[in-house]
Amino acid sequence: xxxxxxRGVGALVVLAALAALAALTAGGAGAGAQTLxxxxxxxxxxMSGNQWSPNNDLNPAKNWDYVTGLVGFAYExxxxxxxxxxxxxxxxxxxGGWTSKSAYTMAIRSGVKxxxxxxxxxxxxxxxxxxxxxxxxxxxxxxADTGLKSIKASGNKxxxxxxxxxxxxxxxxxxxxxAVVPQHIFKSYSTTDITTGNLSNPKKIVGTGPYLYxxxxxxxxxxxxxxxxxxxxxxxxxxxxxxxxxxxxxxNGTNAAALSNLLAGNIDLFNNFAPKSAIKGRFKxxxxxxxxxxxxxxxxxxxxxxxxxxxDPKFRRALADSINIGQIIDKSYQGLVNKASPTGLLPxxxxxxxxxxxxxxxxxxxxxxxxxxxxxxxxxxxxxDGYVENKDGSAIDLSIVVPNGWSDWMTAIQVISDSAxxxxxxxxxxxxxxxxxxDDRGHGRFxxxxxxxxxxxxxxxxxxxxIYNLPIADNQTTMNYQRxxxxxxxxxxxxxxxxxxxxxxxxxxxLTSLQKRFLQTLPAIPLWYNGMWSMVNTxxxxxxxxxxxxxxxxxxxxxxxxxxxxxxxxxxxPAKAD
Amino acid sequence: MLRYLxxxxxxxxxxxxxxxxxDWAIPRFMPGDPIEGLLSRMHAxxxxxxxxxxxxxxxxxxxxxxWQQYLNFWAALFRGDLGVSITNFPTPVSELxxxxxxxxxxxxxxxxxxxxxxGNKVGALAARRKVLDNTVLxxxxxxxxxxxxxxxxxxxxxxxxxxxxxPVSGAYGLDIQPAWSLEFALSFLxxxxxxxxxxxxxxxxxxxxxxxxxxxYELESDYxxxxxxxxxxxxxxRKYAYRNALLPQITGLALALGAVVAGAIxxxxxxxxxxxxxxxxxxxQNRDYFLIQGIFLFLITGVLxxxxxxxxxxxxxxxxxxxxxxxx
Numbered sequence: 085x086x087x088x089x090x091r092g093v094g095a096l097v098v099l100a101a102l103a104a105l106a107a108l109t110a111g112g113a114g115a116g117a118q119t120l121x122x123x124x125x126x127x128x129x130x131m132s133g134n135q136w137s138p139n140n141d142l143n144p145a146k147n148w149d150y151v152t153g154l155v156g157f158a159y160e161x162x163x164x165x166x167x168x169x170x171x172x173x174x175x176x177x178x179x180g181g182w183t184s185k186s187a188y189t190m191a192i193r194s195g196v197k198x199x200x201x202x203x204x205x206x207x208x209x210x211x212x213x214x215x216x217x218x219x220x221x222x223x224x225x226x227x228a229d230t231g232l233k234s235i236k237a238s239g240n241k242x243x244x245x246x247x248x249x250x251x252x253x254x255x256x257x258x259x260x261x262x263a264v265v266p267q268h269i270f271k272s273y274s275t276t277d278i279t280t281g282n283l284s285n286p287k288k289i290v291g292t293g294p295y296l297y298x299x300x301x302x303x304x305x306x307x308x309x310x311x312x313x314x315x316x317x318x319x320x321x322x323x324x325x326x327x328x329x330x331x332x333x334x335x336n337g338t339n340a341a342a343l344s345n346l347l348a349g350n351i352d353l354f355n356n357f358a359p360k361s362a363i364k365g366r367f368k369x370x371x372x373x374x375x376x377x378x379x380x381x382x383x384x385x386x387x388x389x390x391x392x393x394x395x396d397p398k399f400r401r402a403l404a405d406s407i408n409i410g411q412i413i414d415k416s417y418q419g420l421v422n423k424a425s426p427t428g429l430l431p432x433x434x435x436x437x438x439x440x441x442x443x444x445x446x447x448x449x450x451x452x453x454x455x456x457x458x459x460x461x462x463x464x465x466x467x468x469d470g471y472v473e474n475k476d477g478s479a480i481d482l483s484i485v486v487p488n489g490w491s492d493w494m495t496a497i498q499v500i501s502d503s504a505x506x507x508x509x510x511x512x513x514x515x516x517x518x519x520x521x522x523d524d525r526g527h528g529r530f531x532x533x534x535x536x537x538x539x540x541x542x543x544x545x546x547x548x549x550x551i552y553n554l555p556i557a558d559n560q561t562t563m564n565y566q567r568x569x570x571x572x573x574x575x576x577x578x579x580x581x582x583x584x585x586x587x588x589x590x591x592x593x594x595l596t597s598l599q600k601r602f603l604q605t606l607p608a609i610p611l612w613y614n615g616m617w618s619m620v621n622t623x624x625x626x627x628x629x630x631x632x633x634x635x636x637x638x639x640x641x642x643x644x645x646x647x648x649x650x651x652x653x654x655x656x657x658p659a660k661a662d
Numbered sequence: 663m664l665r666y667l668x669x670x671x672x673x674x675x676x677x678x679x680x681x682x683x684x685d686w687a688i689p690r691f692m693p694g695d696p697i698e699g700l701l702s703r704m705h706a707x708x709x710x711x712x713x714x715x716x717x718x719x720x721x722x723x724x725x726x727x728x729w730q731q732y733l734n735f736w737a738a739l740f741r742g743d744l745g746v747s748i749t750n751f752p753t754p755v756s757e758l759x760x761x762x763x764x765x766x767x768x769x770x771x772x773x774x775x776x777x778x779x780x781g782n783k784v785g786a787l788a789a790r791r792k793v794l795d796n797t798v799l800x801x802x803x804x805x806x807x808x809x810x811x812x813x814x815x816x817x818x819x820x821x822x823x824x825x826x827x828x829p830v831s832g833a834y835g836l837d838i839q840p841a842w843s844l845e846f847a848l849s850f851l852x853x854x855x856x857x858x859x860x861x862x863x864x865x866x867x868x869x870x871x872x873x874x875x876x877x878x879y880e881l882e883s884d885y886x887x888x889x890x891x892x893x894x895x896x897x898x899x900r901k902y903a904y905r906n907a908l909l910p911q912i913t914g915l916a917l918a919l920g921a922v923v924a925g926a927i928x929x930x931x932x933x934x935x936x937x938x939x940x941x942x943x944x945x946x947q948n949r950d951y952f953l954i955q956g957i958f959l960f961l962i963t964g965v966l967x968x969x970x971x972x973x974x975x976x977x978x979x980x981x982x983x984x985x986x987x988x989x990x
Contacts, residue, residue: 122845123837130836140749148704219713223705229707281752282716299839303753304761304936306832309839323981334836337934342832344823350836519949522702523695537705561701561711583865 086266105246123309126658129328129625131640132342133355133617135335138303142283145215145222147643151301152333155572157310159263162190162209164646167432167540168378172256173648174293176209177242182584188244188255198266200290208236211267213244213258221279222509226258249523252584253545260542260646266290274311291315294326294653308333312442318654327625333640346619354619355640357492360418367619370638373421373556378637379613382428382547383493383536385500386608388528389568393474394482398461400606404447405454409611418523420512423479427599428551430609431522433544433646438596445603454507471510482511487518493534496611502534506534517536526565533548536567536614539643543585548577548598551608568607573598616641627655670973674966682964685733689951690728695947696748696949699722720974722952723750735900735955744959749944755956759942763960765833768854768939770926773861778915781869786904788870789877798870805867810925814932821856828856831934857933861925865918876907909980916972919965 109359118304134152141149144159155161162177174180180190192206213235216226225499226232236243244255269290270278277283286301295310310331311460318324319508336342336356354367354434360376363369369376385393389401393401409423422431426446427438458464463472463480474480484500489598497513504511514633516524524530538550550563554574562569580594618638629638638649692954697718706714719725721746723734738745744755746932788794805813822830834840835849855910880903930939938957945953975984 125837128837138753140750140753146704192823219710221705222710222714224710224713225707228710280714282750284753302761303758304765304941305839306834306835306934306936307839310852328848332836337831337940338931339819341934342828345836348826518947519696519699522699526698526702558712559698561698562705562707606857 085385094507099250123332126624126660127329128654129331129353129656130334130351131258131353131355132334132336132345132351133353134640134642139335140184140284140301140303142286142289142301143277143278143281144265146282147222147261150642152312152640152642153295153308153331153645154289155263156251156293156594156641156650157331158289158297159265160291160293160294161260161263161646162192164648164650165260165542166648167542167637168648169540170435171434172259173543175260175646176204178533180259183243186246186248186250186256188246188250190242190259192242193317193321194240196292197315198268198290199296199313199315200266200269202266202268202433204266204292206237206240208267208592209242209264210235212264213242213262215265215270215278216262218275218279220276223258223262225254227263230255230258244330249582251581253543253581256542257546258487261643264292267422269599274493283488294318294324294650295331298330301333305336306337318357321580324573324654326653327658328653331653333475333515335447346621349621349623352621352623352625353638353640354621355617355638357615357617358428358619360420363619368628368630370616370618375422375615376420377426377617379422379431379540379614380616380639380641381536381539381614382424382430383496383534383611383614384428384608385458385611386533386535386566388531389566390528391531393463393480394531396461397605398457399463400609401447402454402461402507403504403509404456404606404609405450405457405502406509407500407579407611408449408610410449411503412499413495413612415499416492417612421615423611424610426603426610428547428602428608429539429544429599430547430613432540436544438625441596441603443601445600446608447603447609449503451503451506457511458507459543465508470508471505472508480510482509482531483532484511485513485514485516485521485524485530486534487521488515489518497534500660508532522561525565526561528560533565534611539641540616540647544595545577545580548573548580550576553601564607570601570605570607573605573607576601590621616644622659624659625656626659627657628652629655665742666977667974670970674970678962678966679965681751682736682739682959683732683936685958685962686732687956689949689954690731692949694953697722699949700748700751708863718748718751721752722746733875739959744956747945747953749948749952749953753950758953759960760958761937761940762941764937765935766828766926766930768850769857769861769937770922770929773865773926774915774919774922776961777862777865778911781866781910782873782904782908784866784868784875786877786900786907788874789881790900795874799874801865802870802874806871807862808864808867809928810860811928811932813864813962814857814929817856817860818932821825829853853933853935857929857935859934860929863923864925868918869911869914872911873907876910878904880906882905909976912972912979913977916969919968923961923965 091351128438136147139151141151142154143150160176160508162175164173166173167409176193176196177190178193180188184187190209192209196204198204215221218224222433231246233247234245247251269288273283285299289297294313294316298309298311300308312326312329316598334351342356343358345351346358347362370378387400389395413419413421413423423495426438426442427437458472460464461500462475465472466477467473484497486497494515501511501513525533538546552570552573554561554569554570556564556567576594576598580598583594585591589654614639616639620638627634636651637644638652639649673679688947697715701711701715702720723731747753747755747758748754784798788798818830820830829852833850833853834846838849840846886899889902904926926937927942930937934940940955945957
């Protein structure tokens with residue numbers, strides 16, 4: 085009796101396991117057809133750090149969500165941009181230039197083929213850019229903001245025609261951020277599919293790039309596998325060859341799981357934050373010593389400038405002087421980041437930083453000065469509780485928020501709170517969850533918060549737009565979280581956008597004015613440069629980017645492929661010959 | 663019989679209605695607007711923000727009053743439509759659930775069935791053997807009081823991190839994709855053992871204690887003594903005691919289902935196991951209304967159906983219930 089029941093249970097378990105396995109293989113998006121052997125370790129590069137969302141978005145327009153490598157490995161852009169050398173790299177285009185005050189002409193490379201064998205032409209490029217005309221296309225601002233009127237292909241050229249003075253800076257950004265897609269494949273999609281869909285059929289990934297899609301697209305898939313494209317155009321045209329035969333991108337799970345995979349040697353390129361103790365001596369980083377990583381973006385302290393006393397530039401200034409950034413760098417980052425320039429501009433833009441303006445108006449940690457400045461501005465501790473009060477005598481009780489779970493930032497705001505206390509400013513740290521914070525941030529329901537949305541790019545204009553953009557809407561979803569109105573600075577920002585960086589003198593003059601104004605008013609307080617986290621394992625692959633050789637962006641983050649991350653792949657070679 | 667079943671069915675339907683309503687309401691009353699979160703994540707520029715915001719509001723049906731959203735929700739439900747995921751727009755929620763479901767089932771079913779079977783067996787044995795009673799009982803008490811998640815973390819720390827015997831995360835190797843092959847099956851099994859153990863051990867402890875106590879109770883009851891007095895072999899006495907002791911355990915199984923499902927959700931998160939648990943976490947973190955709703959609805963329905971099945975099974979297993987119903 086009991087043994088019969090035991091057999092019954094056993095059979096049920098086996099059935100359940102079989103059913104699960106069957107469902108898995110069926111769900112594996114066509115993987116059932118190909119019985120795939122495990123990948124050879126010595127020919128495979130494993131990377132992790134970019135993918136958080138499900139591995140099923142194959143839409144190159146959704147540049148915050150698409151499967152890692154979709155743009156860069158499969159689809160390519162007309163140009164790439166090298167942020168470390170401030171240089172555009174002709175890619176699917178062989179060159180381009182302003183042929184009149186209002187027309188930019190791009191020459192398209194001949195001999196490039198789509199992975200299905202069809203030739204890639206200027207028509208494909210014009211088609212790809214014209215897709216942005218749809219108002220719901222995420223990159224629609226190319227049409228909405230730059231003055232662009234039309235894009236036409238003629239022969240092997242694509243002509244962009246503008247009305248009025250073009251927004252050179254913004255347009256330059258789109259020169260390396262729009263993926264060229266095959267018209268003969270994409271014409272079967274509806275506009276809604278192209279602007280907001282997932283285009284989730286991996287068979288339709290027909291690109292020009294160095295890798296072909298191999299397997300792994302699916303909502304519950306943890307890895308996506310790319311295989312070397314033997315017919316990549318850049319091999320014959322430019323003599324470039326990617327090293328790894330296979331690239332596997334691993335979706336992020338918990339921090340602990342990711343870190344233990346790294347330590348076990350399962351990951352070759354790790355683009356998540358890892359504490360210094362975990363990496364030291366075992367993995368290589370871009371710099372051999374502090375700060376180890378390139379600065380990818382600035383972490384800003386945003387004050388809500390619609391609230392008292394944060395609407396007072398003198399108060400903001402005293403607050404900036406009170407923050408012990410050195411302690412944040414030691415405590416939260418163990419020296420893995422560098423202090424930001426008081427202008428907030430990234431190291432790649434250091435040539436534009438006006439050193440005189442910084443010397444005159446820059447801030448740095450100085451509690452004595454901060455205290456004196458508070459007193460001089462009329463903020464005094466009238467009730468003797470150790471904290472200063474507003475000029476009208478009401479209590480100052482500010483809160484500072486960062487998303488729960490962002491542990492480095494959570495430690496950082498504790499330091500900010502502690503150092504503000506030293507000068508008598510009461511700031512209480514809080515850690516709401518991310519979605520709540522985004523909602524409160526958008527609607528101005530906060531006192532102080534940290535933000536680092538803008539990554540390195542071809543132009544500091546992206547930073548000034550982030551700080552100064554007007555008008556202020558009910559919901560500020562992506563910029564000017566601090567709700568700061570400065571018409572002059574915004575006009576300068578717009579002027580900067582409409583000045584070509586080749587006009588060095590005018591360009592520098594506007595940047596200098598912006599920096600001066602920024603330092604005098606401090607609408608946001610730049611704190612440190614968040615790193616382009618990159619830990620590499622040299623056991624299987626060599627030739628990694630570093631400050632001494634192969635100066636490329638060592639990142640698998642989206643939108644870095646079309647900077648110089650692709651150069652990383654073309655310089656990698658197996659550590660041991662097979 | 664029919665009256666019994668229809669009464670049960672009515673209770674389940676009412677529970678379903680209330681649960682679905684709560685399921686619909688909870689995400690809507692959480693702070694945070696999902697569309698704003700989406701726009702923020704995509705770094706929407708002023709030039710496209712308004713158009714996108716309007717488009718998404720309409721696409722998700724947020725542009726109508728709440729009561730209408732509620733009615734639309736029921737209407738869609740009867741068409742089997744659980745809506746579209748917000749963060750993974752425009753993937754249907756049902757697709758996300760179905761792709762995660764096999765992993766959760768592969769953990770849940772064996773954990774529930776094997777722990778029930780093994781726990782009851784070992785518990786019954788423990789009631790008769792002093793040595794077992796002194797070892798299994800305390801161990802079971804510890805196990806059953808342990809949260810599955812915590813046990814998962816301990817197992818991961820010991821077997822994956824410290825001794826590196828098992829992998830720490832995922833459902834299969836990084837170098838392999840789901841396929842009908844021995845290689846995949848082995849890799850899957852290898853990754854399955856730790857999360858399965860976390861669920862199995864906790865449930866096992868509970869069943870073992872329950873059965874051990876029930877057997878002692880049954881062995882001391884009048885029918886056991888009577889059987890023994892009649893000279894029946896102790897094996898036969900134990901067999902009857904086991905059958906009687908199993909009845910409350912089956913009721914317990916119905917009650918425990920919800921807890922096991924909840925346990926599976928957190929254990930999956932510990933091991934980054936790509937099942938419904940991991941999906942639930944990301945849905946909650948991203949305020950993905952429809953996905954949260956869909957998963958909960960799925961779990962609610964699953965647990966209700968399982969309970970109903972157990973109710974029916976009870977009638978079959980326990981002759982007294984059957985006779986009682988025939989009598990009425």
